[in-house]
Amino acid sequence: MTDKKQTRAASGAGMSGAGAKADPPVHAASISGEAIEILMHEKRRFEPPPGFSRDAHIRSLEEYQQLYDRSMTDPEGFWAEMAEQNLHWFRHWDKVLEYDFDRPQVAWFIGAQINVCYNCLDRHLTGEGRHKAAIVWESDSGEYRTFTYGQLALEVNRFANVLRKHGAGRGDRVSIYLPMIPELAIAMLACARIGAIHSVVFGGFSAGSLADRIRDCGACMLVTCDGGMRGGKVVPMKAHADEALRSCPTVEKVIVAERLGGRATAMEEGRDSWWRDEMEADDVDDYCRPQELDAEDPLFILYTSGSTGAPKGVLHTSGGYLLYAHLTFKWIFDYKPGDLHFCTADVGWITGHTYVVYGPLSNGATLLMFEGVPAYPGPDRLWRIVDKHQVSIFYTAPTVIRSLMREGAHWVEKHPLKSLRLLGSVGEPINPEAWMWYFENVGHGRLPIVDTYWQTETGGIIITPLPGAMTMKPGSASRPFPGVAPQVVRRDGSPAPPGEGGYLVVDKPWPGMLRGTYGDPEHKRVKEVYFEKFPGKYFTGDGAAVDAEGDYWLLGRIDDVVNVSGHRLGTAEIESALVSQESVAEAAVVGFPHEVKGSGVYAFVVLRQGYDGSDDMRRVLAAHVASEISPIARPDKIEFVSGLPKTRSGKIMRRILRKVAAGETQDLGDTSTLADPEVLDEIVAERL
Numbered sequence: 001m002t003d004k005k006q007t008r009a010a011s012g013a014g015m016s017g018a019g020a021k022a023d024p025p026v027h028a029a030s031i032s033g034e035a036i037e038i039l040m041h042e043k044r045r046f047e048p049p050p051g052f053s054r055d056a057h058i059r060s061l062e063e064y065q066q067l068y069d070r071s072m073t074d075p076e077g078f079w080a081e082m083a084e085q086n087l088h089w090f091r092h093w094d095k096v097l098e099y100d101f102d103r104p105q106v107a108w109f110i111g112a113q114i115n116v117c118y119n120c121l122d123r124h125l126t127g128e129g130r131h132k133a134a135i136v137w138e139s140d141s142g143e144y145r146t147f148t149y150g151q152l153a154l155e156v157n158r159f160a161n162v163l164r165k166h167g168a169g170r171g172d173r174v175s176i177y178l179p180m181i182p183e184l185a186i187a188m189l190a191c192a193r194i195g196a197i198h199s200v201v202f203g204g205f206s207a208g209s210l211a212d213r214i215r216d217c218g219a220c221m222l223v224t225c226d227g228g229m230r231g232g233k234v235v236p237m238k239a240h241a242d243e244a245l246r247s248c249p250t251v252e253k254v255i256v257a258e259r260l261g262g263r264a265t266a267m268e269e270g271r272d273s274w275w276r277d278e279m280e281a282d283d284v285d286d287y288c289r290p291q292e293l294d295a296e297d298p299l300f301i302l303y304t305s306g307s308t309g310a311p312k313g314v315l316h317t318s319g320g321y322l323l324y325a326h327l328t329f330k331w332i333f334d335y336k337p338g339d340l341h342f343c344t345a346d347v348g349w350i351t352g353h354t355y356v357v358y359g360p361l362s363n364g365a366t367l368l369m370f371e372g373v374p375a376y377p378g379p380d381r382l383w384r385i386v387d388k389h390q391v392s393i394f395y396t397a398p399t400v401i402r403s404l405m406r407e408g409a410h411w412v413e414k415h416p417l418k419s420l421r422l423l424g425s426v427g428e429p430i431n432p433e434a435w436m437w438y439f440e441n442v443g444h445g446r447l448p449i450v451d452t453y454w455q456t457e458t459g460g461i462i463i464t465p466l467p468g469a470m471t472m473k474p475g476s477a478s479r480p481f482p483g484v485a486p487q488v489v490r491r492d493g494s495p496a497p498p499g500e501g502g503y504l505v506v507d508k509p510w511p512g513m514l515r516g517t518y519g520d521p522e523h524k525r526v527k528e529v530y531f532e533k534f535p536g537k538y539f540t541g542d543g544a545a546v547d548a549e550g551d552y553w554l555l556g557r558i559d560d561v562v563n564v565s566g567h568r569l570g571t572a573e574i575e576s577a578l579v580s581q582e583s584v585a586e587a588a589v590v591g592f593p594h595e596v597k598g599s600g601v602y603a604f605v606v607l608r609q610g611y612d613g614s615d616d617m618r619r620v621l622a623a624h625v626a627s628e629i630s631p632i633a634r635p636d637k638i639e640f641v642s643g644l645p646k647t648r649s650g651k652i653m654r655r656i657l658r659k660v661a662a663g664e665t666q667d668l669g670d671t672s673t674l675a676d677p678e679v680l681d682e683i684v685a686e687r688l
């Protein structure tokens with residue numbers, strides 16, 4: 001291991017910190033420099049195992065290239081063929097694609113009718129398919145339960161009727177605040193069946209974050225539960241929900257699943273009812289006819305953080321999203337009917353939507369849903385699960401790999417892991433050291449790893465190896481999926497040559513891409529955030545470089561978004577949580593390289609007169625952020641300062657703060673525009 005590689009290992013997603021966007025905006029040249037040099041230093045190559053390629057959906061680079069070329073020269077023909085071969089449509093489309101990235105506006109399969117739930121359940125119910133396992137659920141404490149496709153369909157149909165009975169229908173929003181229990185998938189599929197739009201809110205969010213998300217979409221109903229179990233501890237979800245609902249007047253009905261049992265939770269008369277009571281009511285039928293929906297009818301809203309303002313409700317629609325989820329799942333995970341797919345992501349994030357629920361179920365696959373956490377009761381929990389259930393496809397995040405790596409390889413070695421045939425990674429750049437550890441210790445040097453790059457907005461994976469077709473390079477996410485046209489560009493929009501870092505954009509629409517954000521019918525916000533910086537192209541917010549062979553290397557976010565353990569947070573959100581605390585006058589938050597989390601949260605805080613910058617104060621502020629947003633957002637470091645470095649026009653110079661947080665205090669770049677240079681000396685001296 002060279003020193004250079006170590007640097008990369010320690011930085012991980014923190015690359016974003018190093019070369020990150022700033023005011024004034026970053027120059028492409030500053031994204032390249034050291035980061036690229038370190039990456040391109042990585043020379044290890046691994047070919048797909050021959051046996052794997054022979055049986056894969058896509059067997060060679062030539063085969064991939066043919067598909068890819070076709071998807072570029074004739075995108076409509078390519079996607080029409082995929083749509084016909086892979087999904088069930090009630091009505092055929094009149095037109096495959098209409099788009100205009102200037103407005104921006106995108107529509108796929110215009111005039112077609114489809115039902116996502118029908119595609120995920122009904123069409124698998126013929127013959128023996130009815131008795132195949134759809135969901136294997138393992139609880140926090142290690143009990144497990146299996147739902148066959150037939151059983152799952154029955155639950156979903158009945159719950160769809162429950163939703164209808166309470167007045168939910170096409171276009172209505174239903175918020176879902178549940179832990180990783182089967183009811184979560186059931187509620188989503190039931191919404192899809194009747195055309196209601198689901199908005200799943202991650203169970204780890206606080207009452208305040210939940211309330212913001214319910215209010216933004218004006219949900220008429222909330223599906224929640226009495227409490228969750230994580231790592232042996234009870235999470236009082238209903239209490240959070242009750243608190244949130246005090247400021248959510250649109251919610252008329254709350255359905256409460258029983259996870260803890262005992263019905264000890266307080267219920268509000270007239271508003272709340274138990275899931276089981278609703279499902280067992282005599283007037284609830286076993287069958288609910290799937291609504292024939294337009295391909296562009298919204299399927300779900302999922303909130304995600306951006307560089308400015310409150311989280312936005314990313315909107316995905318039915319036909320294009322499902323086709324993209326279906327095909328990426330099949331080809332990237334090389335899905336075969338005998339597989340058991342285990343994606344460790346929570347369904348509260350996009351990874352869970354696409355690769356726990358919709359991708360696997362639309363393929364008729366068996367998925368494993370895990371309620372707990374990787375380190376409970378011991379750091380080998382995930383490997384126990386793999387062996388116990390004979391998992392064949394395992395998909396997790398670099399932060400999980402790094403944290404298990406730290407516990408030592410002996411936790412993995414105890415487990416044979418013979419059933420595995422493919423490994424995946426998602427959420428942030430995977431540093432070559434973590435990649436190698438995963439490859440050697442979990443994959444025993446014989447399993448392909450797919451490093452899959454994508455975002456909430458992209459709906460599914462957009463840059464990835466196809467495991468039977470591509471040479472793996474640790475740290476590179478390889479090539480674009482067919483139909484996706486990424487480019488690395490310079491600040492002026494011109495293409496960056498191989499080896500030069502730049503901005504990652506996508507030049508053409510693909511079926512899984514976002515259609516907008518909720519509550520923005522004119523697409524103003526979407527235009528501003530994704531389509532304005534590089535006119536006519538979708539801007540990801542990430543930096544990247546392409547090597548001479550055409551493989552992509554992701555460099556992390558170049559906007560004010562930090563990726564903490566694969567969870568996306570806007571620094572602006574954390575700042576506004578901090579200043580909402582009475583003692584805080586001003587705050588600036590940046591990401592910094594963190595060995596396990598990828599990025600940690602570093603807060604520079606100016607206190608009001610009369611408050612002391614003590615450790616107690618640090619604890620108070622950290623707890624305040626955790627309760628305002630989520631424990632994920634809790635600052636790792638809080639530095640008290642008497643002022644923030646600003647330009648004469650009053651803009652905080654985050655570029656400098658990022659350098660300080662990263663410990664790069666020798667080279668702070670151009671500081672000549674600072675209004676008050678002394679502030680900076682103090683900030684550097686007090687660095688934690």
Ligand code: WT7
Binds near residue numbers: 554
């Ligand atoms: C951001 C999107 C959709 C996956 C879960 C996160 C980063 C994601 C990779 C990867 C490098 C990655 C990017 C992206 N990211 N996967 N394989 N290599 N970076 O979804 O919360 O919408 O975050 O995660 O920075 O923009 P998300």
